[in-house]
Amino acid sequence: NAGVMQNPRHLVRRRGQEARLRCSPMKGHSHVYWYRQLPEEGLKFMVYLQKENIIDESGMPKERFSAEFPKEGPSILRIQQVVRGDSAAYFCASSPIPGHGYTFGSGTRLTVV
């Protein structure tokens, strides 16, 4: 079991470009969570997805950000028209069922230049 896989590990985008972050959950895990960590801060919840469904997106910015978790393939966090303030580490986590904690990936560090 390879754990939660995130790619790329590092991503550099120019202002206005799109960023696509991928997360492959652990085998057998159907619950996926995305968090953002700004420099010198803790992690902030963004979105919770199950296969093909967004369950809770209360932490997602209203514009430019979207997430999906298709029936086949990884979960994708998409940021359109990136700005410097989007520079952060984005972490994905997965769990088999709610209520017992979950496993984090190593994160994608996005730098907007």
Next chain:
Amino acid sequence: AQSVTQLDSQVPVFEEAPVELRCNYSSSVSVYLFWYVQYPNQGLQLLLKYLSGSTLVKGINGFEAEFNKSQTSFHLRKPSVHISDTAEYFCAVSAPEKSSGDKLTFGTGTRLAVRP
């Protein structure tokens, strides 16, 4: 809604000394409590968790934490630290609901710096 306060942003300590990292939370409902460790440029690793039962929870790498409901605290302790324990430590809470699963609320972290 829940919130987590980690009062100490940095804790310097000498190797082999004991350490306590403080965590207080607030919530109007019962919660689950977690401690995670983050090494530089890595993801978060679960140290220990409290779901129910015994209030003293033992985790990996010799860490333990005690849930105190009356003081709404979940302090992390280790009797003797090693250089390799140098990392960022995050306390987190969740109040699992069918609608939001395991959504975690994190504290701002405590940087443990172990000196030789």
